Amino acid sequence: MSDTEHLTTGSPKPVFPDDGILKLYSMRFCPYAHRVHLVLDAKKIPYHSIYINLREKPEWFPQVSSSSKVPALELVAEPKNSVLIESLIICDYLDEKYPEVAPLYPKDPLKKAQEKILVVRFDQFINAFYKLVLHDNPASLGDTDLYAGLETYEEELKQRGTEFFGGTAPGMLDYMIWPWCERFSALKFSFGDHFDLSPERFGTLLKWRDLMLKDRAVKCFYLDGKIHAKYMASRRAGTADYNML
Amino acid sequence: MSDTEHLTTGSPKPVFPDDGILKLYSMRFCPYAHRVHLVLDAKKIPYHSIYINLREKPEWFPQVSSSSKVPALELVAEPKNSVLIESLIICDYLDEKYPEVAPLYPKDPLKKAQEKILVVRFDQFINAFYKLVLHDNPASLGDTDLYAGLETYEEELKQRGTEFFGGTAPGMLDYMIWPWCERFSALKFSFGDHFDLSPERFGTLLKWRDLMLKDRAVKCFYLDGKIHAKYMASRRAGTADYNML
CATH class of the missing domain: 3.40.30.10 (Glutaredoxin)
Structure with a gap:
């Protein structure tokens, strides 16, 4: 775990050994x-x-x-x-x-392009997420846009029939959308229990989420929903608390 | 030259021979x-x-x-x-x-990533361009943002010392920024002669523009500034004239 103190105005540039890292x-x-x-x-x-x-x-x-x-x-x-x-x-x-360990894209250029399109389309969910999280009165917004943005991924993963979008291991699409999926679990702490994914509507994504939580890379940088909710609250108040950990 | 009639509401989906094209x-x-x-x-x-x-x-x-x-x-x-x-x-x-003809990226992953960053940074120019072109009163806006967005590319090409960003032939960066550079010459028809690149400030890009105008691919789809200006005027008026050619 790295030191998570955030450098600020006046902080000197940190010096590292000449280690090529x-x-x-x-x-x-x-x-x-x-x-x-x-x-x-x-x-x-x-x-x-x-x-x-x-x-x-x-x-x-x-x-x-x-x-x-x-x-x-x-x-x-x-x-x-x-x-x-x-x-x-x-x-x-x-x-x-670094193609040797965990290659993240399909080799076929078409399949690779299709993964990239799904990464870009996730912006719809990201935009709805921030609109909600940063809004003065989130309860007034409802969650229609938020869930609509996720449905493409529920359908896509169901059709693929694999554990991850990347197949038997997470690929680029899995990792590119994960940061917001991890933060989704903050919503219920901020805005109430109704911000939870329904197992009927998002059963495939919920199984995927449980598998992602066991992935080594995901675990390396994971924070739970309560901590994300606390940070988001500080940001919404205009006093983003970077050093809360 | 293809038929440039634009299909619209009610147009049937065009049928093509099963030619794999x-x-x-x-x-x-x-x-x-x-x-x-x-x-x-x-x-x-x-x-x-x-x-x-x-x-x-x-x-x-x-x-x-x-x-x-x-x-x-x-x-x-x-x-x-x-x-x-x-x-x-x-x-x-x-x-x-299709890597055989006209490979457009450097082979080195770092150089390739640097080209992509320059493509994305060009959005600054694109945003300033549209702000100007679609504004009710463009004369009131000035051109500071527009030229600031181009300076990075003037400096970059000067430092590279090559004819094109791609070297001796246009590469991905050349082609990705070209559509707006071609349209730049519409501005003087729309808004007056002061919308022209100064040879003192943009000498390298002006030489590049002249070379790009001789490129076969650029010539295939080229339209001159007057035509672009006429289309932009129709779009600003809310009656985009797609079939003017």
């Missing part, structure tokens, strides 16, 4: 950064985690990440200390660069 | 669809173009494109007539599936 700039509760942790952990690639306070960023951070955002992956062994940004681009890079 | 659902003035035309033409892949009226779509179109958007590429030779959506996913698929 990747550095991941992250935020402990950021689901986009979570994607990269999952892929690094699935592929057993060692890395240093550096957590950034996104409200009061260290002065040196924009020089590291051209977008000033997390996740940013610094490839210290590459010329000019190359830094990659954008969660999907980083994860695709890692899968191409 | 790709079908591209497009709109003649859509820059995202333009990306796919460029890659197909660069790779000399034959395809049928089917143009869709996006304001009054044919009833059968949502069954073809799961997002109801263009571009959508129907792979008629694949099982279940697979249809791909999302311009970047389609173009990446084409580059993987």
Whole structure:
């Protein structure tokens, strides 16, 4: 478990040994950064985690990440200390660069493209999720959009008839959507028991969730619903509590 | 040159011979669809173009494109007539599936990821472009954001010292940003001569533009600034004139 203190305005840039190990700039509760942790952990690639306070960023951070955002992956062994940004681009890079352990895409270009389309379509769920989580009066919103966004995945996994979208092990699609699925269980702590997936409507996804919870990479970075709910409440109040762990 | 009549509500689904040739659902003035035309033409892949009226779509179109958007590429030779959506996913698929002619990415995974980051960062320019083009009173907006979005590319190409971002021939980055660069020359017809790139500030990109205009794939789908300006004016007026050609 890494130190999860988040560096902030005034924090010096951390110094690491010249060990050639990747550095991941992250935020402990950021689901986009979570994607990269999952892929690094699935592929057993060692890395240093550096957590950034996104409200009061260290002065040196924009020089590291051209977008000033997390996740940013610094490839210290590459010329000019190359830094990659954008969660999907980083994860695709890692899968191409480290194909031996846990290859995450189908080899066939068409099947690979279809997985990517399902990753992009998940934005519908992500948007509905944030609309709910960050709304002043979430109870007024209802949950129609939220569940509609998930139905595609329930149907897809049922049709595939496999344990994971990736087959017998999680693939890129599994890991790319997992951060929000993990956070789904925060909703009942924030907004009441009716925010739970119905076994009749989402039976396949519920079985998938239980299997994902046993996956080694998922366990490496897992937080339970209560903790996610506590962080989301602090964010909604405008005082995101990055160092609560 | 394909027939550019756009199919609309009530239009029957066009019937093609069982020739195994790709079908591209497009709109003649859509820059995202333009990306796919460029890659197909660069790779000399034959395809049928089917143009869709996006304001009054044919009833059968949502069954073809799961997002109801263009571009959508129907792979008629694949099982279940697979249809791909999302311009970047389609173009990446084409580059993987047809690597022999005009390979568009660097082979090195890091360099490839860096090209993808530059494609995504171009959204800054795209957003500024649309804000201007679709604004009621464009003169009031100025052009700061527009030019700021281009500076990254001027600097990048200068540093590379190559004719194209792809080296001696256009690569994925060249083709992915080209549709908006082609449309840039519409701005002076719409909003006046001051919307032109300054040779002092954008000398490298201006040379690149002249070279791109000579590229075979670019020429295949090229429209001049006056025509783009006329289409944009019709769109701004709420009466997008798809069939003006």
